[in-house]
Structures are given as structure tokens and as C-alpha cells.
Amino acid sequence: MSSRPTPAELAEYEAQADAWFRENTPKDPGFMLPLTFMEVSTDQQFEFLCAWQRKVYEAGYLGASWPSEYGGGGLHPDFQRIATKLMKKYDGPIMLNAIGIGWAGPLILDIGSEEEKQKYIKGMLNAEDIWCQGFSEPENGSDLGNAQLKAVRDGEEYVLNGSKIWTSLGDRAKYMILLARTSNEGPNKYAGLSFFLAPMDAPGVETRRIKKLTGEYGFVQCFFTDARIPAECLMGNEGDGWKIAMKTLEYERGAKVNLAGGYFLKELDAMGVVELARESQRGGKPLLDDPVMKDRMVDFMMDIQALNLNNQRRRMGPLVQDRPMGLALMNKLARTEMIRELTEFSLSFQGTRGGYYVDDPCAVDNGYWHRSYLNSFSATIGGGTSEIQRNIVAEHVLGLPKGR
Amino acid sequence: MAFSEGNLADHLGGLGYSEEQIELMDVATSFCRDKSPIDKVRKLINDEHGYDPGVWQEIVDLGWLGIAVPEAHGGVGLSMAEVAPIAEQMGRRLLATPFATCTIAAQALLAAGDEAQCAEWLPRIVAGEVATLALTEPHGDWNLGHVEASAKAQGEGYVLSGTKQFVVYAQHAALVIASVTVDGALRLALIERSAIPDGALRREIIIDETKRSYELTLDGITIPASALLDAGRSGSALGQIELANALLQAAEMCGGTQSAIDYTIEYLKTRKQFGKLIGEYQALKHPITNAYVAYEKARSHMLSAAHNFGQQGVGEIAVRMAKASADKAYSFAADRAVQFHGGFGFTHDCDAGLYRRSAIWHASQYGDAAWHRSKLADLLF
Numbered sequence: 009m010s011s012r013p014t015p016a017e018l019a020e021y022e023a024q025a026d027a028w029f030r031e032n033t034p035k036d037p038g039f040m041l042p043l044t045f046m047e048v049s050t051d052q053q054f055e056f057l058c059a060w061q062r063k064v065y066e067a068g069y070l071g072a073s074w075p076s077e078y079g080g081g082g083l084h085p086d087f088q089r090i091a092t093k094l095m096k097k098y099d100g101p102i103m104l105n106a107i108g109i110g111w112a113g114p115l116i117l118d119i120g121s122e123e124e125k126q127k128y129i130k131g132m133l134n135a136e137d138i139w140c141q142g143f144s145e146p147e148n149g150s151d152l153g154n155a156q157l158k159a160v161r162d163g164e165e166y167v168l169n170g171s172k173i174w175t176s177l178g179d180r181a182k183y184m185i186l187l188a189r190t191s192n193e194g195p196n197k198y199a200g201l202s203f204f205l206a207p208m209d210a211p212g213v214e215t216r217r218i219k220k221l222t223g224e225y226g227f228v229q230c231f232f233t234d235a236r237i238p239a240e241c242l243m244g245n246e247g248d249g250w251k252i253a254m255k256t257l258e259y260e261r262g263a264k265v266n267l268a269g270g271y272f273l274k275e276l277d278a279m280g281v282v283e284l285a286r287e288s289q290r291g292g293k294p295l296l297d298d299p300v301m302k303d304r305m306v307d308f309m310m311d312i313q314a315l316n317l318n319n320q321r322r323r324m325g326p327l328v329q330d331r332p333m334g335l336a337l338m339n340k341l342a343r344t345e346m347i348r349e350l351t352e353f354s355l356s357f358q359g360t361r362g363g364y365y366v367d368d369p370c371a372v373d374n375g376y377w378h379r380s381y382l383n384s385f386s387a388t389i390g391g392g393t394s395e396i397q398r399n400i401v402a403e404h405v406l407g408l409p410k411g412r
Numbered sequence: 413m414a415f416s417e418g419n420l421a422d423h424l425g426g427l428g429y430s431e432e433q434i435e436l437m438d439v440a441t442s443f444c445r446d447k448s449p450i451d452k453v454r455k456l457i458n459d460e461h462g463y464d465p466g467v468w469q470e471i472v473d474l475g476w477l478g479i480a481v482p483e484a485h486g487g488v489g490l491s492m493a494e495v496a497p498i499a500e501q502m503g504r505r506l507l508a509t510p511f512a513t514c515t516i517a518a519q520a521l522l523a524a525g526d527e528a529q530c531a532e533w534l535p536r537i538v539a540g541e542v543a544t545l546a547l548t549e550p551h552g553d554w555n556l557g558h559v560e561a562s563a564k565a566q567g568e569g570y571v572l573s574g575t576k577q578f579v580v581y582a583q584h585a586a587l588v589i590a591s592v593t594v595d596g597a598l599r600l601a602l603i604e605r606s607a608i609p610d611g612a613l614r615r616e617i618i619i620d621e622t623k624r625s626y627e628l629t630l631d632g633i634t635i636p637a638s639a640l641l642d643a644g645r646s647g648s649a650l651g652q653i654e655l656a657n658a659l660l661q662a663a664e665m666c667g668g669t670q671s672a673i674d675y676t677i678e679y680l681k682t683r684k685q686f687g688k689l690i691g692e693y694q695a696l697k698h699p700i701t702n703a704y705v706a707y708e709k710a711r712s713h714m715l716s717a718a719h720n721f722g723q724q725g726v727g728e729i730a731v732r733m734a735k736a737s738a739d740k741a742y743s744f745a746a747d748r749a750v751q752f753h754g755g756f757g758f759t760h761d762c763d764a765g766l767y768r769r770s771a772i773w774h775a776s777q778y779g780d781a782a783w784h785r786s787k788l789a790d791l792l793f
């Protein structure tokens with residue numbers, strides 16, 4: 009990482025990046041784009057988003073602060089922060105390869121071997137190598153530590169048997185970060201877990217698409233039947249799996265900051281909800297003349313503002329003295345639940361039109377709000393459910409006992 | 413206020429802090445912890461005075477009464493932003509004193525007093541003489557502009573009539589600042605304690621037993637013409653008083669919420685039923701976590717209200733959000749604190765009751781969550 013840039017250097021960079029994003033941010037492609045990396049349904053969407061990520065990377069605005077020897081830009085993180093800010097400013101599409109650059113990449117840069125860094129980092133930045141995450145299993149979701157997919161060493165290979173499910177981008181990915189069981193021995197269920205960087209084109213790996221609540225696709229079930237992967241796919245040592253998976257989840261849940269840049273989810277347009285309410289009618293009057301609706305809207309504005317402020321306060325040491333990790337660990341819970349409730353509320357504005365869904369010519373905003381509400385569950389369930397998040401905050405921040 | 417574009421933080425103000433604020437926060441944290449252990453709080457409940465004069469003198473000596481008073485009047489020359497962290501720690505330890513009401517009274521003088529009035533009273537307040545406010549009336553309306561008490565010209569001065577309620581610490585106050593109408597127009601009036609006959613004060617029985625409050629019958633009290641604050645600024649001063657009060661209350665309430673949660677967590681970590689610590693049951697664990705999340709949100713709002721206090725537009729929104737979210741958080745945390753202590757929670761000995769009563773008191777004074785949300789609705793939409 010390079011030294012702290014001067015204000016003049018940053019300003020010059022910002023001017024260049026601003027011009028680039030103004031020029032290059034794609035306009036409406038004429039088909040619906042995914043709100044998050046988890047709901048890439050069609051080839052058209054996939055190719056469009058791959059091309060966009062590659063273009064941003066090649067212009068130097070993705071991975072700008074990752075080490076240059078592995079394909080990054082080698083700049084100070086402040087530069088990447090500026091680029092990401094401008095990406096947002098021009099409302100650019102999401103970065104598709106979230107599991108690569110968001111979780112696997114930081115992990116590999118942090119604890120990976122030199123070979124792993126050389127092999128994987130550049131391909132995830134330029135979107136040539138899409139990554140997926142094989143943690144959840146049909147029988148073991150929240151209880152991740154109980155994962156049972158078997159990995160048995162056989163000479164210079166591991167043989168995999170079992171199934172992973174809800175694997176986002178699993179049908180598009182070249183690599184999977186995989187949590188598998190190499191042993192049933194040890195003091196507890198965690199001890200037998202190992203972590204792999206597994207190729208998805210290995211013989212014996214099959215995927216089946218799963219249609220989602222919204223009607224879109226985006227995740228799959230993966231079947232491993234005597235699938236063979238090279239032994240060097242093991243990250244660290246056998247038995248390190250749980251420790252490494254927990255590190256990955258810190259990136260996933262946003263407790264650690266993503267330095268690759270870009271964003272993987274479209275932020276909900278809170279002001280859009282207000283606009284929607286303003287345009288809506290009830291009893292022949294503007295909806296916001298209704299004191300009950302207005303009061304609920306105020307409540308949401310307070311909530312949105314509280315989370316904005318929490319995000320600022322998290323980084324201000326003197327203002328988080330009593331429980332320094334509290335704001336970071338509650339962030340996912342608070343944010344995802346608020347978005348679920350707010351998008352649900354937005355459906356009630358629409359009167360009879362609340363009955364339409366995406367693609368009906370009369371649907372309000374082409375069903376954006378319905379789709380956003382149904383999709384909001386991806387965040388209250390995926391990445392550890394809200395109930396599990398409450399356990400985490402209770403146990404790790406408040407010091408309450410673990411349930412037995 | 414237009415919300416059509418940009419992000420909310422740009423419209424609603426962000427967070428920041430001053431070095432002085434953090435220093436005061438640190439000092440207040442240990443001071444309030446040391447001076448106000450819970451057994452002392454309980455002892456003072458049964459004390460007529462209601463607070464420890466020795467501790468009050470220490471607060472005065474620390475200079476805390478002058479934080480938001482200009483240096484020209486003997487103060488420190490900082491702002492309400494630096495007062496808030498002190499109020500927070502006082503609320504956390506249920507340390508009851510006239511600190512908040514004195515601070516607000518000084519702000520009222522600054523907002524509507526003339527040079528002579530400020531010169532006479534501000535140094536005395538900074539030096540620890542108690543000043544308080546008489547703004548609310550038997551009609552119970554939170555709208556401070558709803559004033560039925562009046563002052564009528566008589567000879568050189570004015571004669572007052574009407575009734576004021578919830579005049580905190582009036583018994584020991586040297587100065588009471590009352591809202592009245594003069595010829596139908598709103599006006600703030602300075603009443604010296606010596607002008608108040610003994611029979612005019614009745615100690616009220618209030619829900620928060622740690623505090624002291626009085627009803628004040630104004631009938632027949634006379635004041636000189638020089639005791640009226642500026643006619644033009646009295647109305648806007650009331651607005652500032654309301655916001656300053658709401659800020660300090662929000663701070664106290666955040667402190668109280670923190671304690672209600674900590675106190676309950678301690679119990680959940682020690683009490684066993686069915687062979688398990690009750691903190692293992694998610695029926696308790698998850699609601700207390702929700703209470704904690706609400707507390708952190710309320711605290712962010714409070715710190716933003718302190719940081720943005722007095723800013724045109726943004727300041728009022730931040731303060732009202734702070735009081736509304738503090739009420740929600742404190743009420744919920746204290747309510748669950750009672751419930752999660754089981755039979756013990758129902759007793760007067762359980763501290764949960766102290767927090768629950770404190771939250772009700774704060775909600776009742778200067779507007780509860782719903783009141784401030786309705787004000788916000790007008791400001792935002």
C-alpha cells in the first residue's frame with residue numbers, strides 16, 4: 009500500500025474518475041438489471057454485468073488499492089473510496105463478482121499463499137473467474153459448523169461427496185469457496201472442517217437452478233458425486249475450515265470493510281419511497297395527508313437516519329467506547345430488517361395497484377417495490393438469518409450465554 | 413425541506429464531536445458512577461431535599477453549570493453539545509440534581525434576557541444558585557405556547573395569576589422563569605424565590621421518585637416591570653427552551669436505557685430456571701438484543717442532536733428525532749427489564765422499576781415519541 013495521498017492528488021484523481029464514470033456508466037440496457045449479485049437470472053444480465061465489471065477494472069477503478077503484483081492498482085485506499093463514491097453517484101450497475109472480490113479476494117490476500125494470490129486475484133477483478141460460496145447444505149444452514157459434505161484425501165487429490173444449496177451464481181462460477189468435512193474426529197464438530205478453493209468444472213460437480221420467491225433465478229443446488237479436485241485446493245491445513253469460514257463471514261456481513269471497491273447490492277432508494285408516497289392517493293387526497301401513514305413514514309425516516317449515523321459513529325472511537333464492536337455486529341440485522349419493513353410498507357401505498365407484479369404494463373415502477381420487498385428476504389435470510397444475527401449480538405456484544 | 417434527491421444525511425445532518433465534549437464525557441462517566449451508586453439513589457428517594465448538596469457543590473466546582481454560558485457571564489463559552497454527554501451520564505446513574513433545569517434556565521435568559529438580566533442572573537446560576545422553569549399548566553398540553561397564566565400591569569409592576577405545574581426543584585430555586593401572557597401576548601417572567609409565599613408551592617407526587625417537582629400558584633405574586641424578558645424574543649425563546657430540554661432529556665434517557673439494559677443482562681447471566689441461565693432463552697435474549705439495537709440508534713440520534721444543536725432547520729429535526737427515539741428505546745428497555753426480572757421485577761426493590769418510572773417521567777415532560785413524530789411530520793413532509 010502506498011503512502012497517504014495529498015489533497016491535490018485526490019482531487020485530480022476524482023476529476024478524472026468523475027469524467028470517466030460520467031462518460032462510461034451504461035444507460036438503461038432495455039432489460040431489467042438485478043438489484044443484487046444474488047439474482048442474476050439470464051445470460052443477458054450476466055454478460056452485461058461481466059462486461060461492466062471488466063470495463064471498470066480496466067479503467068483502474070476496481071481493485072485500485074489491491075497490490076499491483078497480483079493485478080490491483082497498488083494505490084492508497086482513499087483512491088478506491090473515491091472511485092466507488094463516483095460509481096454510486098452515477099448509479100452504475102452492481103459489481104457481479106461479489107463473492108470473488110468481496111470475500112474470497114480479501115481472504116486470499118490476507119491468509120493465502122503466494123501461489124494462490126498469483127492464481128486467483130486478477131481473474132476475479134476482471135470478472136473472468138466468477139466465484140461462488142459453498143457453505144449451506146440442505147440439512148445444515150444456520151448450523152454451518154455441522155456441514156457434512158465429505159472431502160477425502162486420495163493421493164494428490166481430494167474426493168468430494170455431498171451437496172451444497174442456495175449457492176448464488178453457482179451455475180456461472182469457475183471457483184467455489186467450499187466448506188467441507190475432512191474428519192469426524194476431534195473435540196467438536198468444528199474441528200473436522202476444512203476450507204477449499206475448488207474448481208467448479210471438476211468432474212462430478214453438477215448444478216441445478218432453483219427458482220426464487222420473486223420468480224427470478226440466481227442460486228442453485230450443487231451436487232458433488234466422487235468429484236475430484238487437486239489437493240492444492242485446500243486452503244491452510246485440514247481442520248482450519250471453521251476459522252477461515254468465520255473470517256469470510258466477517259467480510260460478508262460487512263463487519264470488515266471491502267477494499268476492492270464497488271458495491272454488490274443496489275441501495276434502496278429511501279427518498280424514492282417518499283416520492284412514491286407523495287404520488288399516491290387515498291380517499292381522493294394525497295396519501296401523506298393521512299396522519300397514520302405520515303407517522304409511519306416519519307418512523308422510517310428516523311430509522312434510516314439512525315443507521316446512517318450508526319455508520320458514521322462506528323468509525324469514531326470516542327463515541328463507541330462502551331461496546332466498540334456493537335455497531336459493526338448489529339449492522340446487518342438492523343439494516344436488512346429495516347429494508348424489509350420499509351419495502352413492505354411501500355406496497356401499502358399503492359391501493360389496488362399493489363396487486364400488480366413485475367412486467368405488467370400497469371405495475372407501479374414496473375413492480376420495483378414488490379420485487380424489492382420479496383428480495384429483501386435474501387438479506388434477512390442469506391449471510392446468516394436475522395435470528396442468528398440476534399444470537400451473535402447477544403453473545404458477542406452483550407455477553408449473554410450461548411443456548412444449549 | 414426538500415427530499416427529492418441526495419442522501420438523507422446531507423439533509424439531516426451528520427455526526428461529529430469536539431475534544432471538549434469527549435473530555436467532559438470521560439470525566440462525567442467516572443464522576444457520576446462514583447457519586448451516585450444505586451444505594452445512594454435509593455437513600456435520596458426518601459430525602460426531602462432529593463439531592464446531595466455536597467455533590468451539587470462539586471458539580472458547580474467542576475464548572476458544569478457554565479458550560480453553555482458565554483465567558484462574559486462567567487461561563488465556559490462552549491455549547492449545549494458539550495452539556496449533553498454530562499446529562500447522559502447523570503441519566504445513566506439516576507443522579508438527580510437541578511443540573512438540567514439550571515442549564516435550560518440559563519439558555520432561556522440568553523435567548524430572551526436583556527444585558528442587565530443576563531448580567532445579574534447568569535453568574536449566579538454558574539455559581540450554583542438554582543434556577544428553574546415554570547412552563548406547563550393544569551391543562552397538560554405539551555404545546556408550550558398554550559399559556560393561561562397571565563401578568564397584569566399594576567402600579568410600577570405586574571401582578572401574576574394562574575397555576576404552573578412540574579416546576580422542578582422550585583423549593584430550592586433562587587429564580588423561577590415562568591411563561592405568562594401580558595395583554596394576550598406570550599412573555600417570560602423572572603420570579604425571585606423571595607417573592608413566592610410559602611403556601612404557593614405544593615410538592616407534587618411524581619412518577620419518578622428520584623426527582624423533586626412542585627406546583628406553583630401564581631395568584632397574587634407581584635414582579636417589577638424589569639423582571640419581564642424581551643417581548644419580541646419570548647416566543648422564540650420558548651421554542652429554544654423546548655429543544656434544549658428535549659436534547660438533555662434524550663441524553664438522560666439514553667443513559668437510563670443503557671443502565672436498564674446492563675442491569676437486565678446481569679440478571680439474565682446469573683438467574684437460573686429449569687437448570688439453565690435464563691439468558692439462554694431466546695424469549696429473553698432476542699428482545700433484550702432488540703432493546704440494545706434501539707438504544708444504539710437512539711444514542712446516534714442523540715449525539716447528532718448535540719452536534720447539530722442550534723443549526724437552522726437541521727437542528728430541530730435532529731433534536732426531535734433524538735427525543736422520539738430515546739423515548740421508544742427507554743420505554744421498551746425498561747418495560748422488558750421489569751418483565752424479565754419475574755416476581756422480583758414487580759417489587760419496589762428491583763431497579764428495573766426506577767428506570768421504568770424514569771422513562772414515563774421523561775415521556776410526560778416536553779413531549780413523548782408520538783408528539784415529536786407529529787412535529788417531525790410537519791418538518792419533513
Ligand SMILES: Cc1cc2nc3c(=O)[nH]c(=O)nc-3n(C[C@H](O)[C@H](O)[C@H](O)COP(=O)(O)OP(=O)(O)OC[C@H]3O[C@@H](n4cnc5c(N)ncnc54)[C@H](O)[C@@H]3O)c2cc1C
Nearest residue numbers: 141142143144149150174175176386389390391392393395
Ligand atoms: C438469496 C439467498 C442467497 C444465498 N446464497 C448463498 C450462497 O451463495 N452460498 C451459501 O452457502 N449459502 C447461501 N444462502 C444460504 C443462507 O446462508 C441460508 O439460507 C441461511 O444460513 C439459513 O439456513 P437455512 O436456509 O438452512 O435455514 P435454517 O437454518 O433451517 O433456518 C430456518 C429458520 O430457523 C431459524 N433458526 C435456525 N437456527 C436458529 C437458532 N439457533 N436460533 C434461532 N433461530 C434459528 C432461522 O433463523 C430460520 O428462520 C443464500 C440464501 C439466500 C436466501
Ligand SMILES: Cc1cc2nc3c(=O)[nH]c(=O)nc-3n(C[C@H](O)[C@H](O)[C@H](O)COP(=O)(O)OP(=O)(O)OC[C@H]3O[C@@H](n4cnc5c(N)ncnc54)[C@H](O)[C@@H]3O)c2cc1C
Nearest residue numbers: 683684685686690693694695696751752753754755756758
Ligand atoms: C403480583 C404477584 C403475586 C404473586 N402471588 C403469588 C402467590 O400468591 N403465590 C405464589 O406461590 N407465587 C406468587 N407469585 C409468583 C409468580 O408466580 C412468579 O413470580 C412467577 O411464576 C415467575 O417466577 P419468578 O419470579 O421466579 O421468575 P423467573 O422464573 O426467574 O423468571 C424470570 C424471567 O425469565 C423468564 N423465564 C423463565 N423461564 C423461562 C423459560 N423456560 N423460557 C422463557 N423464559 C423464561 C420469565 O418469563 C421471566 O421473564 C406472584 C407474583 C406476582 C408478580
